[in-house]
Amino acid sequence: MAECNLESKAFYNAIHQDVLIGSRCKDCGHVSIPQRLICRVCHSDQAEQIEFSGFGTLATFTVIYVPPTEMVEAGYNAKNPYCVGIVALEEGPRISAQIVGLDLADPGKIKIGMPVRKTVVERGPEDKRKKVLAFEPA
Ligand SMILES: [Zn+2]
Numbered sequence: 001m002a003e004c005n006l007e008s009k010a011f012y013n014a015i016h017q018d019v020l021i022g023s024r025c026k027d028c029g030h031v032s033i034p035q036r037l038i039c040r041v042c043h044s045d046q047a048e049q050i051e052f053s054g055f056g057t058l059a060t061f062t063v064i065y066v067p068p069t070e071m072v073e074a075g076y077n078a079k080n081p082y083c084v085g086i087v088a089l090e091e092g093p094r095i096s097a098q099i100v101g102l103d104l105a106d107p108g109k110i111k112i113g114m115p116v117r118k119t120v121v122e123r124g125p126e127d128k129r130k131k132v133l134a135f136e137p138a
Pocket of ligand 1: 025026027028029030039040042044
């Protein structure tokens with residue numbers, strides 16, 4: 001389990017530096033996000049770290065009206081919902097993140113397949129502010 005923690009720590013540290021990282025298997029070319037020490041496809045341990053462009057398309061989404069505590073503290077509620085989507089990165093893998101910059105008054109106008117790009121949102125109390133991966137319309 002220690003290896004998993006190291007992996008996610010590197011991923012989140014990179015987010016803080018506004019970089020989206022993952023890994024590519026040197027044996028079969030499979031691309032993962034976050035990075036993986038062992039390839040999910042061919043089980044090779046020959047992975048190299050890569051940096052994603054941050055561009056992709058919206059694969060699916062949902063609008064959250066009843067948020068978990070952390071998002072309530074960030075100011076979201078039934079009258080101020082937020083969107084979470086699955087983004088298909090142009091390099092292949094998919095990742096879930098908040099999608100910002102959308103008009104949530106009419107979620108029917110949000111289009112599957114629309115181009116999006118990486119951004120970050122800051123959350124948490126003043127002394128424990130953290131950057132979180134998000135995407136916005138490109
Ligand atoms: Zn592989």
